[in-house]
Amino acid sequence: MKKALFLIAMGAILTGCQEQRADIQKKVDEYAVVKVSSPLMDKLSDKDKQVLNLFRQAGQIIDELFWEQTFGNPDFTSSLKDGAEKMYAGINYGPWDRLDDNRPFIEGFGEKPLGANYYPADITAEEFAAFSDPDKNSPYTVLRRDEEGNLKCIWYRDEYKDKLDRICLYLEEAAAITDNEGLRNYLLKRVEAFRTDDYFESDLAWMDMKDSKIDIVIGPVESYDDKLNELKTSYECFILLKDEERSAELAKYVSMLPDLQKMLPCKPEYKTFVPGTSSDLNVYDAIYYSGDCNAGSKTIAINLPNDDRVHALKGTRRLQLHNSMMDKFGKILLPIGRALIEDEQQKHLRSEAFFWNVTFHEVAHGLGVKQTVNGLGSVDEAMGDEKTTWEEAKADILGLFMVCELIDMEEIPLISKEDAITTYIAGLVRSVRFGSASSHGKANMMCYNFMREYGAFTRNRDGFYHIDYDKALEAIDAWADLILTTQATGNYMFAKEYSANHAKVSEALSADIAHINNLGIPRDITFEFVW
C-alpha cells in the first residue's frame, strides 16, 4: 500500500516535471529561429570583412556585459542541464520571461529585482531617494553596497573595466584597418567614451558618419531594463550593413516631410510645426545583435542617439533594419494575416507594405504637433504618463496615412493602398499580442479598436476579417485627427479616460489571439548568426 502510494506520488512528480519542461519548450518555440547573414556582405572589401570580424568579437563581450547588468552571472546558462531551459534563459538573458512581464520560468527564482543588477537587489525606492550622491542619477553608474552596507556609486568604466578594455582593443584595431574616415573617427571617439563614460563626442561622430557601408551601434544605450528608475543604460551592439540602393530611394521622402506635414488631417493651427529635413533615414541589414537589443523581442528600426543635446545639434539617425523586418513579416505577420483575414483579401498581405508602414511609423514621430496650442507647454509635458502611448498611436496611424497619400501621388511604387491597409491590420494583431504592459501594446490596442469600431473591418459569416477599404481610409483620417487634437490641446484628462476605455483586448480579439497561439505562430524571432 505504502509502495503504491509512493509510486503514485512519484508519477505525479514526474508528470509535473515533464509538464514544466513541455511548457518551456513551448515558450522556446514561440521564437522562430532565423539564420542571419546578408547578400550585402558579398560586396564588401577584405578590409571591411576584417573590421566586421573585430566588431563581432567586441559584440560578444557586450553580451557578457549585459548578462552581468541584467542578471549578474554571465555563465548562467552553462549551469543549466535542461536543453529547453538553457535555450530560453539564453533568449531572455536570465530566468525571467521577457514576453510574460518578467515572470520566472526556472524553479528556485522569484520575481526579477526591479533594478536588475544595476542596484543592490534589496534596494527600495525610498532608500534610493534618500541616497545623496549626485552620480546616482547618471545613466553610467551602478549602485553597490560598501562593507558597512551603505550605498555607493561606481562608474561603468570601473565596474566593467576588464571587459571594456578588451572591447576597446578590438575597436582600435578596427579603426586602424578601415579606410573610412568617418567610421575611424567614430570608433576612436567611442573608445574614449568607454574609458570616460562621456558618450557625447562619439554620438556626434556617429551622426557625422554618412558614407560608411558598415556600421556598429555599441555601448550603453537604452534604459528600459532598469525597471526601478528607467535610468541605468544597458549595453547592446548591432552590426549593420547599409543597403545603399534602398537608402537612396528613401532620401526623397525626407525632403517631402514639410509638405506631408501640411497634408495631415487636422485643423491648420495644429500643424504649424515645420519638420526638419536634415535627419537621416537609411536602410540596413542587421547582421549581428547582442546584449539588450538581443533580449526577448527584437528591434526592427533604430532611432538614435538618445541624447537631447545631440538632437538639438544634429538631429537623429533612423535606421530601418530590412532583413529583420522581412523575417518578422514572413514568420509572424503573414501567418497571422492568413489565419484571420478572408481568402480574397489575403493577396494584400505584402512584405513591401510592411516595410513602408514601419518606415513611415518612424518618420511620423518627427511630424505632427510638438507644442500645445493653448499654453500648456510641450505636448510631452502636457500628456504626462499618457505621452508615450499617444505618441506611438500617432506614429502608427500617421505612418499609414502617409503611405496611402504617397501611393496616391505615385511616390511609393509596387504596392496599393489595399496592401498597406490589410498588412497594417494584420500587423496590429501581431503587436497586440505583446500585451498592455508596454506603451506600444496599448497604442496598438487603441488603433485596432478604433478601426474596428469605425467599421474599417467586419467579420464575415465564417468569422474572418473583411476589410472595407473606403471606411478604413475614413477611419485613418478620423483617428489621426482625434490623436492630433488631443496632443495639440494637451488634453490629458481625455487621453487618460480614452486609453482606459479603449486600450483593451475585446473578447473577439482575445479569441483571435488564442487561435493564433494554437496554430503555433511564433511571437518573435531569435537569431543564429551564420557568417
Ligand SMILES: [Zn+2]
Ligand atoms: Zn514608435
